[in-house]
Amino acid sequence: MNKLARRLTMVFSAGCFGGLVNSLTLWFLGAYGVTADMGIKIAPDLTASWLYGRLVWGGLWGFLFVLPFPRGSVLLRGLLFSLGPSVVQLLVVFPHVAHKGLMGLRLGVLTPVLVLFLNALWGISTMLWLRFINEKV
Secondary structure, three states: OOHHHHHHHHHHHHHHHHHHHHHHHHHHHHHOOHHHHOOOOOOOOOOHHHHHHHHHHHHHHHHHHHOOOOOOOHHHHHHHHHHHHHHHHHHHHHHHHOOOOHHHHHHOOOHHHHHHHHHHHHHHHHHHHHHHOOOOO
16 A cells, blocks of 8 residues: 555544544443533533534544654654644634634533543544554654
8 A cells, every 4th residue: 555545544544533532431421420610511412413523633633743853752743733622622613613702611611621622532542552563643
């Protein structure tokens, strides 16, 4: 298989894995009342349609991992690349698509913290999956 095609396939699938980790964590936090305890009005139902879109977006964001980056800490690279989806969620999706105010503050004042945490989890789990499958990143 072409080297570039292989790499793109690997980062997309790793991003999907990160999206799964992110989504299951969000569902768990909502289902067990953690988000409500934090004053955040986010508690999604675990449905195929909800999960599907999140996995695809996780995979698309995974393409960030083809960007050149000095070798080093899995944690640092995962955290750095998690800032992309966080910024888009907080500054584009929440205010302009979901109409939940800048940074989703209409959902609760700790919403930005939750978004940063979940996307950090996405970035780190994506990076760990790439390392697990021995993809040179």
